Amino acid sequence: xxxxxxxxxxxxxxxxxxxxxxxxxxxxxxxxxxxxxxxxxxxxxxxxxxxxxxxxxxxxxxxxxxxxxxxxxxxxxxxxxxxxxxxxxxxxxxxxxxxxxxxxxxxxxxxx
Amino acid sequence: xxxxxxxxxxxxxxxxxxxxxxxxxxxxxxxxxxxxxxxxxxxxxxxxxxxxxxxxxxxxxxxxxxxxxxxxxxxxxxxxxxxxxxxxxxxxxxxxxxxxxxxxxxxxxxxxxx
Numbered sequence: 238x239x240x241x242x243x244x245x246x247x248x249x250x251x252x253x254x255x256x257x258x259x260x261x262x263x264x265x266x267x268x269x270x271x272x273x274x275x276x277x278x279x280x281x282x283x284x285x286x287x288x289x290x291x292x293x294x295x296x297x298x299x300x301x302x303x304x305x306x307x308x309x310x311x312x313x314x315x316x317x318x319x320x321x322x323x324x325x326x327x328x329x330x331x332x333x334x335x336x337x338x339x340x341x342x343x344x345x346x347x348x349x
Numbered sequence: 350x351x352x353x354x355x356x357x358x359x360x361x362x363x364x365x366x367x368x369x370x371x372x373x374x375x376x377x378x379x380x381x382x383x384x385x386x387x388x389x390x391x392x393x394x395x396x397x398x399x400x401x402x403x404x405x406x407x408x409x410x411x412x413x414x415x416x417x418x419x420x421x422x423x424x425x426x427x428x429x430x431x432x433x434x435x436x437x438x439x440x441x442x443x444x445x446x447x448x449x450x451x452x453x454x455x456x457x458x459x460x461x462x463x
Contacts, residue, residue, distance in 0.1 A: 242393075269449055280440055280457040281392065286448060325391050335450045336405065337381060337442075339391030 374443030
């Protein structure tokens with residue numbers, strides 16, 4: 238069974254710090270990797286996607302992918318209280334397998 | 350609003366009743382997905398459509414669940430003879446073929462079965 242693992246947290250960081258969120262996946266055939274942010278009671282909101290090994294930066298967010306280690310991470314620089322949410326890592330199966338497999342999410346709390 | 354929309358946003362029903370949810374994807378998106386999310390868990394895949402064809406169904410989708418996308422636009426998810434275990438957030442997402450299949454989620458329908 239394909240699995241996506243995340244630390245459930247909570248991860249607590251002070252305002253202005255870097256938050257580091259990690260995710261591992263079991264299916265070596267996975268090709269696309271996504272980070273979603275989910276506020277309590279709301280639906281997932283796409284933050285970042287990454288397809289290739291290495292880093293991808295978008296504003297305060299950096300996604301990092303290492304396919305050899307089956308590891309993907311999300312760094313949030315200059316964390317703000319509004320970043321407090323659950324961060325979901327999602328992986329699609331590759332090829333014609335478009336469904337996403339999600340981790341359980343990491344709860345991030347940014348303290349003012 | 351050009352995002353994914355879902356209706357209703359909340360549904361409370363009694364056990365044994367049938368419920369139907371609707372999803373309208375982003376207009377140019379040809380793929381549509383249904384997921385279910387329970388408290389403390391990530392979304393779990395239920396089924397997906399490419400245009401009007403239902404291409405995959407999860408084992409989670411029992412015989413009581415049926416989904417349609419008759420004209421390749423909006424989709425409906427029906428649950429017959431609801432059970433308390435069906436209580437969850439039902440999420441719809443859409444994507445455009447060839448775009449890396451980046452999926453965008455609607456606001457969800459929260460189902461409570463009493």
